[in-house]
Amino acid sequence: MNISQLFDPMFRLPLLTGLIFATLLPMLGMYLRLREEWLAALAFAQVAAAGSLAGTILGLPPQAGALACTCTAAAFKGWIAKTGNNGYALLMITGWAAAILMLANVPIAEHLGHALFDGQLYFTGVAHLAFGGVFLVVVTAILPWLSRKLLLERMFPDFFRASGLSAWKFHLIFDLLVASGLALATASVGVMGAFGLVFVPSMIAYHIGPSWRGALLVSIVISLLAYIASFVLAFKIDQPFGPVLVLVLSGLAVFGYLIQMMSRSRGQSPLGRV
């Protein structure tokens, strides 16, 4: 394929949609990692895939089905396990099983199912961009307020309880934010693409970030670089976007790890501890 085709108006919409999620997902990944709940990203992505398929079967927009299922799952998770990975692991396997069963038994779900698992970003439309734009506004409004509370509870676990304050509300708000983000992102970049954007940039940024704010910025830069490279590469070699994105992110993670090992062997520690 000719690379100049990338600048065709029909590719601008997917490019913009992906840029939104490539900016937001690594930030959510930083806070999930802070809460030691990075598995949540994969769980919500799987549930979102099942929700999208269920929505399509019921005649609803896939995003509506994904949002309904992930937000219900977030509330359910908060109930069964206040925080922690057990609840997320259950959601993950349940979401996966439901999605595969729908794919196997309902013909109408088959096309969408392949798009969700392949991460067919190039076929996203105005609705995907519109949902992404709304999510961008919501995260921009809520995350700065939520950030201090999440960090404070991590560093001083009984700070709120000692003053007789309740912490469950902001835990729920964060869970819903993550659930919504993964629901919308999965419909654009696929299950593993969304998970990769949450998991890998935050993992690298944790090691090389000079501070929390600096690490947030690092995670966004890594994510955007990986996203743009993948967007061009998948187009050039005519492959599904999701797997290409995941391979680029994995390559970055390995590269970062090797640099860290080399720095350590030289007695330097510019990248922090593993």
Place this chain on the structure above:
Amino acid sequence: MDEDALLVVKDLSAGYARPIVGPVSFSLHRGDVIGVRGANGAGKSTLLNAIAGSARIFSGSVHRRPGVRVSHQQQAALPLDNVPLSGRELLALTGADARGLPEWIKPLVGKRLDRLSGGQLQFMQIWACLSAPVDLVLLDEPTNNVDPHGVHHLQDQIRSMSPSHAMLVISHDHAFLDKISTRTLNLSS
């Protein structure tokens, strides 16, 4: 009930699976700095945890005046686990005032906490609790790992804050407690 007290502890018996401390009674007003002494296992940390709401109360009561804000410095190190948080960001979390920090630690506030020494990290953790905009401060072995200069600075800070705050301080360093306490609470095993 003492209406002026920020905290009233009455016949408190607290622990986890079973009672570890108590029964113990005292009240805390602004200006009070109670030094808590006792042998290992006497339940000093459990007493603070019960006041902070993270230990089980078996009998008696802890009454905190409504609206009283509390900070609790625990003896355990901060749960960093590679979290890329700087000292400045840690202090901002609790709203602590960084201006009063001693000169030797001021250049370090921009560094990641996991790059600091144990003593530097401990001091930053204490300062985040001590200088937070709260009414009641609970400190658990604040002098652990802190060098003599740091201990001296903590003494000065606690003394300067004590008229407007109430504090409960656990320490095995009796000289430190003697210098900061207005009262002493002895816990027996």
